[in-house]
Structures are given as C-alpha cells and as structure tokens.
Amino acid sequence: MLRVEEVQSVEFSSALISKFDEIVSRYPEGRSKSALLPILHEVQAVYGWLSSAAMDKVAEYLNIQPIEVYEVATFYTMFFLKPQGKYVLEVCRTGPCCLVGAEKIMDYIGEKLGIKEGEVTADGLFSYRGVECLAACGYAPVLQIGPEYTFYENLTPESVDQLIEGLKNK
Amino acid sequence: MGRKLLLEHINVPGINTFQVYKEKGGYRAVEKALKTMSSDDVVEEVKKSGLRGRGGAGFPTGMKWSFLAKPEGVPRYLVCNADESEPGTFKDRYLMTHIPHALIEGMIIGSYALGANTSYIYVRGEMMPQIRILEKAIAEAKAAGYLGKNILGSGYDLEIYVQPGGGAYICGEETALLESLEGKRGNPRIKPPFPAIAGLYGCPTVVNNVESIAATVPIVNEGGEEYAKIGIGRSTGTKLISASGNINQPGVYEIELGLSVEDFIYSDEYCGGIANGKRLKAVVAGGSSVPILPANLILNLANGDKRLMSYESLSEGGFATGTMLGSGGFVVLDEDQCIVRNTWNFSRFYHHESCGQCSPCREGTGWMEKVLHRIEYGHGKMSDIDLLVDVSKKIEGNTICPLGDAAAWPVASAIRHFRDEFEWHVKEPKLALERNYGLAHYADPLKIAEEV
Known part of the structure; x- marks a missing residue:
C-alpha cells in the first residue's frame, strides 16, 4: 500500500x-x-x-x-503518496453526481487530457481521479482542485474545456 | 411558506460577516445565555425544544447533553461534527459557507451549556474553503469579545478551533471522528464507554452535528417551548433538507417538519418537480444509508395516507414499507435511472469507505460491490440476488459502528422493492446494457399493503 x-x-x-x-x-x-x-x-x-x-x-x-x-x-484519501500533476482534478463519482452525468464528465476529462485516472500528463500539469461524495450533490456534477480545494460545479464538457484551458494559461 | 429559523437571512448581502450577522439579531442568544441563564438552564431549554440530532441518528440533543459526565478537575469538550460526507447531504456545507456565525454562535451556547472551555469543529478536509470561512468568523467573534477570556464579562472562557479531516467518510461516526482529532486513523471505538464519559483525550465529550448546534440559537432566543410548537409530534422544529438528483430545483431547503413529501418534491417552493418532464421512480430520503423507496411508498404510507417529512412518518412501516429521515439527504431518481447501477454505486462507496476493522463490513461490502457489478454488467446469476440479501444480513448488526448497517440497508431495500429490476438484469443481460428498466409499476397506487 x-x-x-x-x-x-x-x-x-x-x-x-x-x-x-x-x-x-x-x-x-x-x-x-x-x-x-x-x-x-x-x-x-x-x-x-x-x-x-x-x-x-x-x-x-x-x-x-x-x-x-x-x-x-x-x-486518509486526501494524502498523495506519490507525485501528482500540478493540478489534480478530483471528480465526485458517488450516486447523486452519477444521476446527472458525473461518469461522462470523468470520461471526458480522461479523453481531453489523454491520460488514465491516476496518471500525470507529460507536461506535469494535470492528473485526475474519481473521489467519493464531496457533499455538493445539489450542484452536481462537481470537481475540486487542491490545495485550496476550489470547487467547480454543474460541470458540462464546455465548462471542463474552459477550466482546463484556464489552468494551462495560468 | 414555512418558518425559517436557520436560513431566514440567507439572502442578506454580507450575512457571512460578523457585523451584518449581528445587525440581523445575531449573538443575541449568546448574550441571553451568558448573562441571564445558568448552563443547566440552557440544557433545560434544549431538552424542552425536543431538538433531535440533525446528523442522522435523531437522538434528542438535550438528553445527550445531560448525559455528559462532570468529574471535578477534568476538562470537558464540545466537538462539532462537520465531516459531512453522507452521499446526498450538503446542508452543513451550505450553512457554514453562507452563515458561518450561526455555527459559531451555537458553539458558544453549547460549550457554555456543557462547561467546555476548548471546543473543536471537525470539518472534512475537502471543505478547505469552509475551514477558512470558519477561521475568519472565529477571529471576528473573538475580536468582538464573544470568544476568548471572560466573554461579555461573564467570567466564562472559550476558545474554538477548526480541525481538518483527511477525506474519510468513517470520521463522521463520532468515535472515529475523535480518533481522527487525536491524530490517528479513523477507526471507530467500541462503546461503551460512550464519549459522554470518555471521549476526546479520554475526557467527557459531546459530539453534535453542525445543524444541531446552529439550531440551539433560535431555541435560546425563542425558548424551547416555542421551538417545540413548530413541527409535528416528536419531530419538532425545522430541518435543512439537501435535495439532489433529477429535480428542477436542487439545493438546500429549510422545512418545518411535517410538510408532505409530495409538496416537498412537487411544489415550486422546494424541489419544483421532476426535471425534464420525467416521472418519479424512487427516492433515497435521508442520505445514501437509508432504505430506498419506490415512488408510491415515498409519497404515501401503505395505508394510503400521505407520507410526511418527519422522523416518524418517514420511518412508518419499518423497513418493510418505510425508510428514515436520516441526515435529510433527499436524492430523487427519475424513470430513466437504473436501480441496480445506483445500488452498485453506493456499494462501491461503502466498500471504499469501510475502515477495515470489522471483517463483516471489510469483506462483505467488497463482496456486495462485486456481485452488484456483475449483475449490472450482464454476468449475474439469479442466485446472486438472494446472495446479496444474505451478505447484507450478515453485515447488519455485526460491526462496531453503523457503517455496516449503512452499507447493508441500501442493498437490502433495493432488492426488497425493485427485485423485478434485478431479475430483469439477469434474464436480459444484453438488453440491460442497452437500456434501463424504466418506471415499471413503481409509481402505481398501492393495491393492498400485503403486496408490497
């Protein structure tokens, strides 16, 4: 482990x-x-x-x-025991989020970044993973990015595009 | 419109700041308690209010407070459980984000009532923004003389600290939370001793949910008897309900307990009906741990009466036809949702979150997840359905903490009410991968209770 x-x-x-x-x-x-x-x-x-x-x-x-x-x-699942991308996109994958499309969002992020869950992009900028309920079910689908754990709510493929582009240019 | 006790000023600009919160009547309860009431008076008011724990268990808060041991010379602690992790529940995040001082004020009242001079708010680590908000609110309250030494000249001292968790559902269980607060793995403790006798650092401790603590503010302001007039029967006061899933207006709503489930789902004041013109299939009414109910049983009791949003009405009929209010995590599933998939998803959650201490939970949750996965993906056998029931029964009641029960109930209830959908997955594996089972008969009025 x-x-x-x-x-x-x-x-x-x-x-x-x-x-x-x-x-x-x-x-x-x-x-x-x-x-x-x-x-x-x-x-x-x-x-x-x-x-x-x-x-x-x-x-x-x-x-x-x-x-x-x-x-x-x-x-505790929040602690990383190996290096991650600079931005770790943690997508909620629990019940209520899945009722409104969280699984599709996660697949989309994987495709867009060209990596599998837990991997890091070649430029070192991104990783992503599914996490369990983030207590934001009313704003689903959601993802968070540490270390300040900023929230991104009501995700769509378009808002994911914007988010990733924005982080690249940061 | 129901009365709002916690969220009355939610839309006031700047209500997250000390100044605006105070202008809107905030910290009156602290003044009243510290200047005019003894700590026992406060406990008595909370007892009279009939307030029941809002985190899920529904245990009377005043009674919990009165159990606290008070040996001489031993510190006592109030610990706020803000580890909100129950799937479907997001009310505490909402309250802490928008009205953090409601929690801080409640913490001062609760700490005073219990005689605690140091109190902790244990917030799940992912809520880092809320941790910052609470830290700011504490600093503001302290600067205004509502925290620290000799608060309002009463001679009472109190410090409140915010503790981040690390991303573990199990830490919402009070003894696991205390272990975590002591810097250890979140393995629940064997009870007894209960935290009221030996909690944090082995000292007498009360652990209360965010909403329970915040609710003590209106209770002190208006008096326990006034608070108890709101609601129905032993479900007194207002409750925050987190509404999510396939509804038009997901969000957090404060309701007077006793509202009908039908009004809650369909009225524009609350959920605003099912999204996209679909029909209601099922509801998980109190967070993922409580039994799922089909549309007919969530809207009406087995005898045809309307089911209400209250502790008693939601559990009417036991697990045969009822469920629980739990933490108020109200998850709505429309006719396009697959019960098998949803149950598998929840099972994976419990398997992931099991701390691993007790074999029935550690192994059983994994088995249930695997069996549900194979049914969902077209490799199930008819005997798997009873196997799931069998495994769930062997977890339930056989573990140190309630996570085992919480993992068992969603599976058992899904099979109890939606067995035909599970059977269809086994009989029509290819079809089940292409489309969902649909609404079937779940929305039909009940014919006779025995058929359920």
Whole structure:
C-alpha cells in the first residue's frame, strides 16, 4: 500500500515550522499528535505530495514514530503518496453526481487530457481521479482542485474545456 | 411558506460577516445565555425544544447533553461534527459557507451549556474553503469579545478551533471522528464507554452535528417551548433538507417538519418537480444509508395516507414499507435511472469507505460491490440476488459502528422493492446494457399493503 518514491532529504522552511507551532498550540499540553492531519495538509500544500522523507520529518517534529505518520497518511484519501500533476482534478463519482452525468464528465476529462485516472500528463500539469461524495450533490456534477480545494460545479464538457484551458494559461 | 429559523437571512448581502450577522439579531442568544441563564438552564431549554440530532441518528440533543459526565478537575469538550460526507447531504456545507456565525454562535451556547472551555469543529478536509470561512468568523467573534477570556464579562472562557479531516467518510461516526482529532486513523471505538464519559483525550465529550448546534440559537432566543410548537409530534422544529438528483430545483431547503413529501418534491417552493418532464421512480430520503423507496411508498404510507417529512412518518412501516429521515439527504431518481447501477454505486462507496476493522463490513461490502457489478454488467446469476440479501444480513448488526448497517440497508431495500429490476438484469443481460428498466409499476397506487 505504501509506495513512495525516494526523496533524499527535506528541510521545512521556517515559515512552515512556525505554522506547525501555531497548529500545535490549539491542543492541550501533551496532545500535539492532534496536529498531525493539519500538518500533513500544510506539507502537501507545499510539496504537492507526501514523500517518506517529508513524513519522517513530520514525525521528528511531533516527536512521534514515523509509522504513526505513515498509518495516518495511508488511511486518509486526501494524502498523495506519490507525485501528482500540478493540478489534480478530483471528480465526485458517488450516486447523486452519477444521476446527472458525473461518469461522462470523468470520461471526458480522461479523453481531453489523454491520460488514465491516476496518471500525470507529460507536461506535469494535470492528473485526475474519481473521489467519493464531496457533499455538493445539489450542484452536481462537481470537481475540486487542491490545495485550496476550489470547487467547480454543474460541470458540462464546455465548462471542463474552459477550466482546463484556464489552468494551462495560468 | 414555512418558518425559517436557520436560513431566514440567507439572502442578506454580507450575512457571512460578523457585523451584518449581528445587525440581523445575531449573538443575541449568546448574550441571553451568558448573562441571564445558568448552563443547566440552557440544557433545560434544549431538552424542552425536543431538538433531535440533525446528523442522522435523531437522538434528542438535550438528553445527550445531560448525559455528559462532570468529574471535578477534568476538562470537558464540545466537538462539532462537520465531516459531512453522507452521499446526498450538503446542508452543513451550505450553512457554514453562507452563515458561518450561526455555527459559531451555537458553539458558544453549547460549550457554555456543557462547561467546555476548548471546543473543536471537525470539518472534512475537502471543505478547505469552509475551514477558512470558519477561521475568519472565529477571529471576528473573538475580536468582538464573544470568544476568548471572560466573554461579555461573564467570567466564562472559550476558545474554538477548526480541525481538518483527511477525506474519510468513517470520521463522521463520532468515535472515529475523535480518533481522527487525536491524530490517528479513523477507526471507530467500541462503546461503551460512550464519549459522554470518555471521549476526546479520554475526557467527557459531546459530539453534535453542525445543524444541531446552529439550531440551539433560535431555541435560546425563542425558548424551547416555542421551538417545540413548530413541527409535528416528536419531530419538532425545522430541518435543512439537501435535495439532489433529477429535480428542477436542487439545493438546500429549510422545512418545518411535517410538510408532505409530495409538496416537498412537487411544489415550486422546494424541489419544483421532476426535471425534464420525467416521472418519479424512487427516492433515497435521508442520505445514501437509508432504505430506498419506490415512488408510491415515498409519497404515501401503505395505508394510503400521505407520507410526511418527519422522523416518524418517514420511518412508518419499518423497513418493510418505510425508510428514515436520516441526515435529510433527499436524492430523487427519475424513470430513466437504473436501480441496480445506483445500488452498485453506493456499494462501491461503502466498500471504499469501510475502515477495515470489522471483517463483516471489510469483506462483505467488497463482496456486495462485486456481485452488484456483475449483475449490472450482464454476468449475474439469479442466485446472486438472494446472495446479496444474505451478505447484507450478515453485515447488519455485526460491526462496531453503523457503517455496516449503512452499507447493508441500501442493498437490502433495493432488492426488497425493485427485485423485478434485478431479475430483469439477469434474464436480459444484453438488453440491460442497452437500456434501463424504466418506471415499471413503481409509481402505481398501492393495491393492498400485503403486496408490497
């Protein structure tokens, strides 16, 4: 399950470390492990994914065992354990979205980008994958793009075209 | 028009800011509670209101609060469950996006009632924009003296923090949520002990849904008895319903409990009828976990009376002819939808989201997904249908948390009410790949209840 590519070493910036410190201050004394999920989100927002080197560094910071970080990173679907495209299009594929055409939208994105689910385009810009219910069923079909998880609603092939072109030119 | 208690000011420009929210009467409930009521008074009002948990279980909120253990010298916690992940449900996202201060105000009231000095809002990680909105709302409330030390000179201290999840449906289960908040995998805990005794960090904890917490604001403002006058029977107050699927006006609606299902689906004030002039085939009334009902049974009870949007009416008839209000995720399927495909889709969801702790759920959800997949794609056998029922029965009730039940019920109910459609897929595999079964007899008036 845990398949990570080797990254030699990671040094967190002082800005990132002070963000970690602020997060840890939200919990009672001795409960800093609670900061693990928010910290992993911060790390992924900077690096795009979680390398084992980065996870080891997080373990070191929180003074916990590396395995405690790995077991969390592998449990939660938002964490990427291998590099992704710069923009990961995450399309909701659960019931209500499928009632109004989510499967067709996902096929369309695959065709348009010329990749399969989970792959990265040659220019490194895009990946896509199906994800489970994003709690936006009234605006279906929907997709989100991290790390800020911006939402794109009521998708059509035309709006997908616009979105992808817009991101290419960004 | 039904009364709006939560969404009354939803269309006011700037209602997401502290200033406008306050101008519209916001934070009156905090003033009233902290200045004129004891914490026990607040619990008593919530009890009187009859408010039931809006996250799905429907357990009386006031009673849940009164169970909280209060040992000396041990901190207590209020944790808001904003992990909204139940397919079909998106009301909490809506509320947090547009009126974040309704949740913050409710958090202050709830924390005060429970004697908590630190409270957490656990928001699903994908709702990063909502996390930012809540963080901003907390900062605004704090700057105005409604959070922090000695709030409004009452001597009461409170800090609220927002915690992101990591994309796991199971963390909507309260003990899995607490595990996750402690920085661990979201594996549900064995109960007892219940969180009221040993929750977050082993301390007494109450976990409430976003909407339940926000509902305490009008309850404190108007009094529990006034709140209880709205609604019907033991379904008091208003409820946010997330409406999606093949309807003209999908969205979030606040209804007075007791509205008829027919009015909810067909009136222009709510769903506005079935989209594209199609006919209604089925409804999943309370989020993907609750039993699916065909058109005839969702609109009417087995005795022919109209079915209402209330805890009691939706569950009338048990699972033979009824369903549940659940989280209010109202998913409408029109005549072109395939029940087998929809059931397979939901099964895949539960298989994907099973935490893997209990074998019946970990293995059973995978088996159900595979069997449904082969029926949908033309490789099913007639015996597969009973096999599905058999597997669902072996999951139901045999797991630590309710995810097992939630995975079993949609499959069992789909076969209970739409068995002919499953059989048609097995008998006509080629045809089933080309077209859908259609409406069949599901919309016909019920002849006699026994036939159902």
